[in-house]
Structure formats: C-alpha cells, structure tokens
Amino acid sequence: MPDPSVTYAPRNADNYCYRHPDRQSFVLCQRCGRTICPQCQTPGAVGVLCPECMREQRANAPRVKPQVVTRMNSLARSGGPIATYVLMGLLALGFLVGLVPGAPSRLAYIGPYATIEPWRIITGLFVYNGLTSILQLAFNGYMLYFFGGMIERQIGSIRYAALYLVGGLGAEAAVTLVQPGSSVLLGGTAAVFGLFGAFYMIQRHLGNQAVQILVIVALNVVIGLVVGTPWTAYVGAVLIGGLVGWIFMRLQNRSQRPQQIGATVAVAVVLLAIILLRSAQLAGLL
Known part of the structure; x- marks a missing residue:
C-alpha cells in the first residue's frame, strides 16, 4: 500500500514503453520518437528503431541480390564464360568431396556398376581421388579456363555445358x-579432353591451326599406355x-x-545406351 504521508510524482506515460506500459524506459525510437524498452529496440544506422519502424x-x-548472383549476372551480360566458372567450381567441389573417406569409391565411374548405380555416370566426371x-x-582448371573460355564464347554457355557432359559420356x-x-x-x-576435340574442330572450321591440341592428346595417350x-x-x-563440335x-x-x-x-542417348548395356553385360545382368 502506498504511504499516505508521502507525495508521489504523477506517472509520466512518455517514460514507459508504448508496447509494454509496465516497463519504464527513456530510449526513443529514432524515427517515430516513441519510447521503447530494451526488448523492443532494434539497432539502426543511427540509434534504435521500434518494431513497426x-x-x-x-x-x-x-x-x-547476393554478391555471387550479381557477379554471375554481370558475367552473363558481358558475355563472360559463366559456364566455365561454374564447371571449375564443380570440379573444386568434387575435389573437396573426394577428401571424404570412402567417397571416391562410392562416386567414381566404374563400368560394371553404372547400371545398378547410375549416378556414377555423372559424379565420375567431377569427383577426385583425394x-x-x-x-x-x-x-583441369587451367585447361577449362584457357580453352573452355574460348569455346564458350564461340558456341554459348548451354552448348558448352552440353559439350562437357557429352564428351564425358x-x-x-x-x-x-x-x-x-x-x-x-x-x-x-x-570430359576436358572432349573440349579439346571440339576446340580442334571449331578451329578447323574457322580455318585456323590447332596442332597443339593434337600434341596434348598424343602425350596423354602415351602416358596412359606407360x-x-x-x-x-x-x-x-x-x-x-x-x-559434337562439328555438329555445332x-x-x-x-x-x-x-x-x-x-x-x-x-549422340548422348547412343552413348548412354552403350554405357548401360555394356555395364549390364559386365555385371552379369545380360
């Protein structure tokens, strides 16, 4: 009970939160000027704001938009090799996935497993072996950046991505x-070597020489044999x-x-049919 012998100052409603009248505060919203308690305060550029403001x-x-989206849109408008950068990013992601114990063996392309585990047909083109x-x-990143960018500017991003996948098939x-x-x-x-084949055909179509591509391919075939x-x-x-480059x-x-x-x-359908039928044969399903 209030002491009748004591004179109390009248309550000033302006010193109480407008949303919580039982909470005293002396902080005002920077925009509307209403009193707000700590629970209702949100830091703004200057001062604090009430929930409504x-x-x-x-x-x-x-x-x-997120910076990545803005950058991609800028590349697309400027004719930049957006698909090349996306593929490089996927290869980098595949390398990180390959660091996970057991991931390479579960995601690698293995002929006899392609029919019963078809995801290997795609993951085998991106995941690395640790x-x-x-x-x-x-x-692969260097070749994509150097050759892939030139190819993409000539045939477009969608055809370029299709070329990468079909070459891998x-x-x-x-x-x-x-x-x-x-x-x-x-x-x-x-799949990168598929780009080499397309690059050679495109250069020949344009009347240019591309002997360096044949040299790179020959060296890798020899290394593979050794x-x-x-x-x-x-x-x-x-x-x-x-x-595919010739078709384009x-x-x-x-x-x-x-x-x-x-x-x-x-071409893609024929290659998939060859992969699945031969895989089924190797697995003893045919």
Whole structure:
C-alpha cells in the first residue's frame, strides 16, 4: 500500500514503453520518437528503431541480390564464360568431396556398376581421388579456363555445358567398351579432353591451326599406355567432343537449331545406351 504521508510524482506515460506500459524506459525510437524498452529496440544506422519502424524500413529497402548472383549476372551480360566458372567450381567441389573417406569409391565411374548405380555416370566426371589428385585438378582448371573460355564464347554457355557432359559420356563409353578391366574414372580430365576435340574442330572450321591440341592428346595417350591409366577414355572423349563440335559448327544457323539439338541429344542417348548395356553385360545382368 502506498504511504499516505508521502507525495508521489504523477506517472509520466512518455517514460514507459508504448508496447509494454509496465516497463519504464527513456530510449526513443529514432524515427517515430516513441519510447521503447530494451526488448523492443532494434539497432539502426543511427540509434534504435521500434518494431513497426524497423518493419517498415525493411519493407521499403531495395532488394539486394547476393554478391555471387550479381557477379554471375554481370558475367552473363558481358558475355563472360559463366559456364566455365561454374564447371571449375564443380570440379573444386568434387575435389573437396573426394577428401571424404570412402567417397571416391562410392562416386567414381566404374563400368560394371553404372547400371545398378547410375549416378556414377555423372559424379565420375567431377569427383577426385583425394589429395593425390591436386595436380589433376590444377591441370583441369587451367585447361577449362584457357580453352573452355574460348569455346564458350564461340558456341554459348548451354552448348558448352552440353559439350562437357557429352564428351564425358564418350570417355566412359570408350573405356567401358575397350578397357572394361580399367573402367574406373575419377575427375574431369576425360570430359576436358572432349573440349579439346571440339576446340580442334571449331578451329578447323574457322580455318585456323590447332596442332597443339593434337600434341596434348598424343602425350596423354602415351602416358596412359606407360602407366596403365585408361587412355581409351581420352581418345573417346576427343572423338565425341570433336563430333559434337562439328555438329555445332555445321548446324549453327538459327533455322538449324532443332537439328543441332536433336543431333546432340541423339549422340548422348547412343552413348548412354552403350554405357548401360555394356555395364549390364559386365555385371552379369545380360
């Protein structure tokens, strides 16, 4: 009970939170000037804001896209090799995944397993075999940046991404057919060689020389023969990449777009059929 002998000052409502009248405070919202308690205070650019003012400020704030999205849009508008950077990022991610114990063996392309574990057809083009593959990653990244960027600017991002994948399918089909005992692929090297084949055909179509590509391919085939790696994957990727590059160059007019897409899809379907049928045969399913 209040002491009747004591005179109390009248309560000043301005010194209490407008949302919690039982909480005394002397802090004002920077925008509307209402008193707010610590629970209702949100730090602003200057001072603090009440919940209503903060909600209004956020609703009226301009939408800012993440920096990665902004950068990608800028690259796309400027004609930059956006697909090349995406592939390089996926290869880097595949390298990190390959550091996880057991991941390479579960994600590598292995011929007899392709039918019962079909995800290996894609993951085998990106995942690496642990830390020992760091030089392979560096080689693939450099080749993608150097050759891939030039190819992408000439044929476009979508065709370039399709070329990478179809070239990888060509490598897997070749190694599964010719070297079933060595049909284990990891990393993007085989798919990168598909870009080499396409680059050669594009340069020939433009009347330029591309002998350096043939030298790189020949050296890797020789190395494969010496150390026992599946060299047929490189040859298959180069041949299929060259075929797809030839399709892109021969059917590059806008009116020929349906034929170009149809021919590329047909090549991919044939390669997938070869991979799955041969894989089923190796696994004893046929």
